[in-house]
Amino acid sequence: MLLKNKKILISGLANKYSIAAGIAYAMHREGAELAFTYQNERLLKNLRPIADECGSNILIECDVSNDDSIKSSFEELSKKWKKFDGFVHSIGFAPADQLEGDFLEVTNREGFKIAHDISSYSFTAMAKESKSMLNENSALLTLTYLGSTQTMPNYNVMGLAKASLEANTRFLAASLGKDNIRVNAISAGPIKTLAASGVKNFRKMLSQHSNKAPLGRTVTAEEVGNVAAFMCSDYASGITGEITYVDAGFNIAAMPLNELNDD
Numbered sequence: 012m013l014l015k016n017k018k019i020l021i022s023g024l025a026n027k028y029s030i031a032a033g034i035a036y037a038m039h040r041e042g043a044e045l046a047f048t049y050q051n052e053r054l055l056k057n058l059r060p061i062a063d064e065c066g067s068n069i070l071i072e073c074d075v076s077n078d079d080s081i082k083s084s085f086e087e088l089s090k091k092w093k094k095f096d097g098f099v100h101s102i103g104f105a106p107a108d109q110l111e112g113d114f115l116e117v118t119n120r121e122g123f124k125i126a127h128d129i130s131s132y133s134f135t136a137m138a139k140e141s142k143s144m145l146n147e148n149s150a151l152l153t154l155t156y157l158g159s160t161q162t163m164p165n166y167n168v169m170g171l172a173k174a175s176l177e178a179n180t181r182f183l184a185a186s187l188g189k190d191n192i193r194v195n196a197i198s199a200g201p202i203k204t205l206a207a208s209g210v211k212n213f214r215k216m217l218s219q220h221s222n223k224a225p226l227g228r229t230v231t232a233e234e235v236g237n238v239a240a241f242m243c244s245d246y247a248s249g250i251t252g253e254i255t256y257v258d259a260g261f262n263i264a265a266m267p268l269n270e271l272n273d274d
């Protein structure tokens with residue numbers, strides 16, 4: 012039970028395929044008490060049954076594009092939990108037109124602004140609003156992607172936003188270290204979630220991933236959840252500001268092994 016006596020808030024659970032759902036199941040299994048935020052009313056019907064399974068009835072609306080919404084969501088949480096032990100930020104967004112086509116052609120000021128606001132600044136904003144409620148030994152966690160440091164088709168301005176999110180993780184870790192609050196990120200391999208479902212040729216990307224990754228496969232939200240549970244547990248007390256890859260090894264391989272086999 013990695014997370015016995017820990018109260019953790021999970022954001023970004025849109026449906027059962029969300030990485031946040033894999034994290035919630037793993038954290039529940041490890042004994043955490045959970046609360047959830049959701050972007051809007053429409054997503055509540057998907058969240059409810061999963062929160063139920065995880066024994067949670069703390070479901071709070073929070074649209075991270077709006078400071079008042081962030082503020083009031085933590086005010087609402089404080090009625091249930093005076094103090095808690097961390098949160099998971101599993102939120103990313105860019106307008107759909109930014110994620111298809113040539114980077115230089117499709118990227119515009121508005122798309123850049125929204126991608127960075129929702130996908131990076133919101134992590135800072137949530138830390139700012141919740142800091143007074145966080146216990147010592149708390150842990151904050153966010154989800155990033157390899158597009159932050161390497162190029163690929165279509166990920167475009169989200170790559171820039173993830174680079175910002177990773178720097179955000181390090182600066183938050185530096186800032187919150189004195190309060191003994193740790194801040195980390197998991198860089199997950201591609202997983203077929205709602206955010207991935209609109210993405211052109213996503214299935215081809217999954218098979219290319221399996222082809223190059225040392226483990227010869229993709230990863231699951233459950234595998235990400237297991238690492239998330241560890242990162243937020245006291246077993247990870249010496250880790251902060253770190254980006255941990257949960258990607259079946261994809262990021263360390265320059266080339267698929269099998270391409271050069273003689274057979």
Ligand code: NAD
Pocket residue numbers: 022023024025026028029030031049050051054073074075076100101102103104129154155156157198199200201202203204205206207
């Ligand atoms: P998802 O669609 O299930 O989750 C994305 C979440 O972001 C949704 O719950 C959505 O409600 C939330 N969100 C978007 N705008 C918001 C706003 N204004 N306010 C509040 N919430 C908002 O998809 P996912 O793949 O589980 O994504 C979760 C995180 O994991 C994202 O940061 C994503 O970039 C990251 N990630 C995903 C993959 C992948 O391949 N699926 C890989 C690496 C990292």
Ligand code: 0WE
Pocket residue numbers: 103104105106107110156164165166167169201202206207209210
């Ligand atoms: O971070 C992500 C998802 C990012 C994302 C996806 C969407 C689709 C729907 C952000 N905003 C939106 N906005 C929408 O309107 N991933 C790591 C998954 C992902 O998304 C890609 C990928 C991968 C992998 C987009 C293009 C190329 C690869």
